Amino acid sequence: MAAVEKIIENRIDDKTTDSKALKWVGTRAPRPDGVDKVTGRAKFGADTHLPNMLIGKVLRSPHAHARILSIDPSAALALPGVKAVVTRDDFPDQPAGAVQPAGEMIINYRDMTRNIMAREKALYEGHAVAAVAAVSDRVAGQALTLIKVDYEVLPHVIDVDEAMGADAPLIQEDLITEGMDPAPEKPSNIAKRVEFGHGDIETGFSQAQVVIEREFKTRPVHQGYIEPHACLASFSEDGQADLWCSTQGHYVARGHCATLLGMDVSKLRVTSSEIGGGFGGKTVVYLEPVALALSRKACQPVKMVMTRDEVFRASGPACGTSMQVRIGATREGKITAGDATLKFQAGAFAGSPVPAAAMCAFAPYDLEHVRSVGYDVLVNRPKVAAYRAPGAPLGEYAVESVIDELAKALELDPIEFRLLNAVREGVDSSYGPKFGPIGCIQTLEAARDHDHYQTPLGSGQGRGVATGYWFNIGGQTSATLNLSEDGSVALVVGTPDIGGSRASLAMMTAETLGIELDKVRPLVGDTSALGYNMLTGGSRVTFAGGIAVVGAAEDLIRQLCERAALTWDLPLDDVEWIEGEARPANGRAGSEAPMSMAEIAKDMAKSGGPIVGRHSTNAQGAGPSFGTHVVDVDVDRETGRVSVTRYTVVQDAGKAIHPGYVEGQYQGGAVQGIGWALNEEYIYDEKGKIENAGFLDYRVPVCSDVPMIDTVIVEVPNPEHPYGVRGVGETPIVPPLAAISNAVENALGIRFTELPMSPPRVLAAIEQAG
Amino acid sequence: MAKIVLTGNLRLYTGGETELELNAGTIRSLIRKLRERYPDLPESLEDELAISIDGTVHQDDWFARIQPDSEVHLMPRIAGG
Amino acid sequence: MARNHVTTTINGDPVEFLCDTEQTLLDVLRDELHLTGSKEGCASGDCGACSVTMDGRLVCACLVLAVETQGAEVETIEGMADGDRLHPLQQKFLDHAALQCGVCTPGFLVAAKSLLERNPDPTESEVRYWLAGNLCRCTGYDKIVRAVLDTAAEMRE
Ligand code: FES
C-alpha cells in the first residue's frame, strides 16, 4: 500500500537542482539504527547495567506547597543495604541571579537546583525532597519510608487566573514582575510581562466592520514520551564521572550537572542512550544530578529510573493557559487588527514559553495593527518544560479559533479568508522581522486544492482548518568524519537521534561525498568525542546537523583532493572531486585514472597520515515553517465523544531529506495535537494533587482513536541550508488544537473555548444548547 | 545607517525608544553601541536575544555582517522542544 | 526472604532464575536476565511496551508475576528474528519508517505478530483495535498500521 503523499516543488532551488540529480537526499533510504530497534538490541536509558550497581530512588513531596522544616535520614541510613542519602544539603546553592547561557536558553541555576531537589519549600506535589541509593530496588523503596520530613503545609495555587489574583498564595515570596513600567512594588506570582506587535490597535479596530472577542482556557498537559527518564551515574574516587542517560542533549545535560554539582565540566563524560521520545521534556535534567550526587557519596554506580507516576508528577509538563483574543476585519475580509492576551502557567519557577507563544500567535497574518501580550505566571506545578513548538499551539489555538469565527461571520471560506491575509516573503512578521522565503500561502493553497478539502462531508460531520507557525532554530553543532583504511567513513555527531536523524545526516554526507550510503556509518558520540553540540530540539538537527555534516564532508573532500594532487604531482587546482572520486581537471583532465576514496584511503599512511573531516559551526538562518491542517470530525451526540474521521497535514519542509521521517513528524505531531484537543489534561484535587498520573486516566490517543493521517510535503527551500532544509519537527503540533475545535464547531454549531473537548465537556455543551 | 528595531520588553531599558538608526558593521559592534546608548540594558541582554538581519535570524553570532541599509530586529531568543 | 526458583523457556531456550515473589516477569527479563528489549513504559498494563507472549498468549510482562512463568514458553522481541533473517514484520516496520524513537517498537512487533497468527487478513480497524493496547507517542500510528497491513498481505502470498 503506497503512503498517501504528494510532494510539491514550489520553487527551484539553485543549490540542489543544478544539473546533477540527487542520489540519496529525498529518498526513503533504510535507517542505520533500524535493525537494532526492531530486534530489541538498541539500548535506551534504562537498559544499561554496571557491575556493583546501586538503585536510586527519590522521596517526593506529598504536598503541593509546604515549607520543609527538617529532613532526618538517619533511620534510612541505618537500614542494611542503604549506601547513600542525598538531600538539599548535598547540592551547593547557586548565587542569586546565576543565569548562564546553556543549551537553547539562559538557565537560572538557582531555580534549577531547587527544581531537582527542594530546598526551603516543596513547591509541587512530587517535588524531590531526598533520594537514596541502595543495593536493590526493594531496599531503596523501604529506605524512602524511613526518611523523616517535617512539613508546614502552605496554601497552594494551580490555576493561572487564580495565581494572578491579589490574594493568591505566593510561590516565591520576593518575586517582582519583570517587564512592567513602572515596576510593581509588591511581589506576586507574575514573573514577567512581555509585549509584541506594531501599529496602533485601536486605530485598527476602528477600521473594522466585524470584531470578535473570545476568552479561552486550556488545561495543563504532559509531553507523554513512552520512555520514562532514566540514567546511570558512576563517580570515581578521583572526582571523574561518567553518566549514561536518555536526553535530548548530552552536552547540555553535562553542563547542567557539572554546575549543579560544582565540578569541572570536562571531568564529566555523558553518553546519550537511545532516547524513547522527548518532545522537549528531555531538554532539562531531573534524575541525572541526583544520581551523580548519590554515586559520589556511595562510590558505586547508581541507576535511577522514574516510574510513570513520577514522570507525570515530577517531569515535563506543559502549561495550562488562560487567553483572550480580539480580531477585527473589514466586510471584504481584510483583517484590520489583532490583539491577544496570553497567561501561561510557568510552574514553580519562571520561564513558561509565553514569549514564543505571543510571537507566533499572529505570525501567519500580514497585519498593520497587532499586539500580543504575555504573562508568565508561577503556580504549584513542576517548572514547565518545552513541549514541541513550545507555546505556539496554545496562542495559535486561540487566534485560529477567532479567525474561524470571523470567516463564518463574513461568510467567507476559511482558507480563502486566510489567504486574503496570509504572510508572504518580504512582509513584516507580527513580531517584528521581515519574512524571508516562506511557504504560508503555498500550504494554504495546497490544503484548499487537496482532495480532502474538496470532498463533501458526511451528514452530521464537521470540517475544520487551521494554520500554524514555528520559527525553528540553529545553534552550535559539530561533526567528524573519520576515514577508514578501506575508504568507508565513520560519521560522528553529537545530537541524540530521536526520530531518524542518523539516517538523514548520513544521507546528506553520502550525497556530498558522492559515495554509497552504506559506506557512511553514523553514530552519536559521547561528550568527549567531539566539540560542543546544542541539544536535539527546536527542529534543528537536520538543519544545523546538515550544515555540520556537509561542512565535514567538504573538509574531507578538500583533503582527499590534496592527497590526489600530491600523488599525481599536480597543483591542487587541477584536481576535482566528482562522483566520489578525485579526477584531474582543467587542462589535465584525463591525464590520470581517477582515484576513489578507497584508493586514497588505502595509501593514506604513505600520503600523509590519517584523514579526518571536521566541521563545527554555530548554525544561523533556520527557516521558519508554516503548516495548514484539515480535519473532519464526527460527534456522538449521546456520549459527547468526538471522533476524527479524516486528517490531512500540509507543511513546508524546505526540503525533505528523508520523506518517510518527515511524514512521520507530521503524523506524530498531528496525533499529539488530537490528544491535546480532545482528551489530555491534568486533573488536580482540592489539595493540588494530581488525580490522573497514569496512562489509564491521562489518556493519550491510541491506535483505534485515529484515522490514517494524510500528508503533503510542500518544499520552499531555505536558502541558508545546503539542501534547503527548514526543520519540520515542531510545526505539526501547532494547528491541530484549533483545527479540531473549528471542526467541532462546524459539526455542532457550538464554539468551544476550553480544551480538552473531552466527552463530558462536549456532552454538557450539547445538553446546554438543547 | 542600519535601521534597528527593538521588540518585546527592550523599550523598558531605552526610555521607550523602539526604533533607531545606527552604524554598526557586526552584531558585536551593534551590542556595544546599544550598551553605550542605553546603559540600563541588562548584563544578560545578549544571552537572551535573537537578532534578525534582513529576515535571517541569528543567535550568538557576534560577527554576522550588518549592511548600512540592513533592517535589524532584536527579539527574544527562541527555545524549541 | 527466600527467593523462588523458576524453570521456564524463553525464546526456545531453557532458562532458570531466582526471583522474589513480587517481581514481575518484566523485572526478571530486564534486570535479572538482561533481556532489555522488552520496555517498561508504565508498569501498569497501559502502554504495551513490555508485550511478550506466554504460551502463545499476548500479555503485558509487567502484569505477569515471574513465578507464573514456571513451565511456560515465553517469547520476547529478542526471539522474533530467525537467525540473521528478520521477521517480515520487522522488515516492514523498517521499510515503512514505522518507528521514530523506537521505544514502543518491540511491543508493537510482538503484539502485531500475535495478531497475524490469529488473523492473517485483518482489516485496518481490526489492526487498530488489536494494537490499541500499545502506545506510540511519536508516529501517530499511521505507518505502523500500514506496515502491519502490508506484512499481512505479503505473508498471505
Ligand atoms: S510497561 Fe507493561 S504495559 Fe506499560
Ligand code: FES
Ligand atoms: S516510535 Fe517513539 S513511541 Fe513509538
